[in-house]
Amino acid sequence: MGERFAGRTEIVQRFLDLRRDDALGQSYLFAGPEGSGKELTALEIARLVNCRQPEICAAAPACESCLKTLSFQHPDIRWICPAPASITDSEVSDLFSRKRDDPFYQPSFVASSEVLIGDPDRPGAFTVRSLLQFLRVRPFQGALKTAIVADAHRLRAGAANAFLKMLEEPPADTLIILLTSLRGGLLPTILSRCQVVNFDPLAEDELSAMLGALYDIPVDDAQAFSRAAAGNARRAASYRLPMARAMRAWAAQLLQSLADGRRGAAQVAAEQIHKGIVPDGLAEAAEAAAVSRVRIGQAKELTEKRERAIRLCETLLLYYSDTMGCATRGEGWRPRLAEDVALIRDLAARRTPTGLLHDIEAVERAREGIDRNLNIGLVMAVLFQELSHAFQKDRAATGA
Ligand SMILES: [Zn+2]
Missing domain, CATH: 3.40.50.300 (P-loop containing nucleotide triphosphate hydrolases)
Known part of the structure; x- marks a missing residue:
């Protein structure tokens, strides 16, 4: 340490x-x-x-x-x-x-x-x-x-x-x-x-110095996490955990399916969130996180489902904001998700700023809905339907 x-x-x-x-x-x-x-x-x-x-x-x-x-x-x-x-x-x-x-x-x-x-x-x-x-x-x-x-x-x-x-x-x-x-x-x-x-958000270099000092992680990782977290130290710190990596893989996979017009994959994901089933990588990460954790009774399962859905929404927002940056800033774009540059460039090429803005608002609405205790499965199903629809619309507009 x-x-x-x-x-x-x-x-x-x-x-x-x-x-x-x-x-x-x-x-x-x-x-x-x-x-x-x-x-x-x-x-x-x-x-x-x-x-x-x-x-x-x-x-x-x-x-x-x-x-x-x-x-x-x-x-x-x-x-x-x-x-x-x-x-x-x-x-x-x-x-x-x-x-x-x-x-x-x-x-x-x-x-x-x-x-x-x-x-x-x-x-x-x-x-x-x-x-x-x-x-x-x-x-x-x-x-x-x-x-x-x-x-x-x-x-x-x-x-x-x-x-x-x-x-x-x-x-x-x-x-x-x-x-x-x-x-x-x-x-x-x-x-x-x-x-x-x-309190102002922490600057990127302050944040990566802090991560390096607190968690003994490689400089490159500390910088990438700080960049992706946009000044949020708690979020940046969470990126080092297996759960966050698995969540990113899940979000990336979902966006890829939506982009390819495979709507079924998104519906399956909504079902999974609703039933509390987690994809393989995520299940292992959740297992690792639960090893030393004390059980918090019956309410815990719902709390975990909700947390997982909220995290997925936040991770999707991260991808969307990077895609928006790539689509609108051209040469001046500095990727936040450096590992997924290829995916983000591909997504950006197929989208319009209006479509992306629509999606960002839809994800934010879903996140709020989960916060207000609406039915998680329903919120996610509606969300994925909206995202998929916007993808189709942009596909017609961009011809990509
Ligand atoms: Zn003292």
Whole structure:
């Protein structure tokens, strides 16, 4: 394992300066696109404001407090994310041990869960009630109780209102950091209580340096992943996993079938997604990912199906945006999917920009539909039909 990636160092430093000057606020909102380093920055701030020797620990965490922070065991630092009410203690500790090893690890339930208020008597670990209880108790070891809420736009209404009271009158020695990639999804009353810190997407070279440092992957791969991820660190990190490779192979195969007018292949894919059957390469990748994963009950299968469909849509979008780039930018085009240049050139030659735009919108609609819990099989079948239709139309237009 290489060096650590400690978020956006300029923002961390700004917080440390504020803290030193006794000018640190109590409630912040980190807003920026997915994978722009919000969470790592928040965790790094939490670590260093609670460390007694930050000048030593900044570069290389050495003290007990810092080590506890990095393993999500610091008694004065709490991180929560959207999670199902049924989440168990062993799932929580599994999540923490995975996040400690891979800062960009995200369990599949996050995308389809909300931050819940929690049961009054037994609030689960990732609920607003347990976070409020945590904040009301004075710091044990550290100097500043720090609460971080990931995907704060997924705070359910009751949870948001309970949290609002805390934001209105936070206890002394607390720091609350909300993270969001969708600022408009927060209640205006919550927004108005927070100081907003904006995060820009990471630059391509920053991102590939980060991937190289975090995962010990070859420079060429790091650069290719960064390029394909367009500034999204979480996505770039996921490209190294077998699942992402298999997903790309699947998307490429689907697009090829659509381009060749083999509509049956796309219908089969829709069926497969609906039934939760996965193509061979993908099945092996899924198997590998599941080996050390704790089962998350009955809801898990649906969550996985949904995640797979969402990932397929995202992968298709990647191919479409590259095809669009190739079709419209000519010589100035720099491929994002360098390994698939031949396929993308071939696709671009057979398409019109209007047709491609139509397809991109159709895939985005499908992705939203899955997010809103529509029937996955139906959404995908409709999508593939639309894509296939647009391909035919462009074929007539381009004569390719
Ligand atoms: Zn330390």
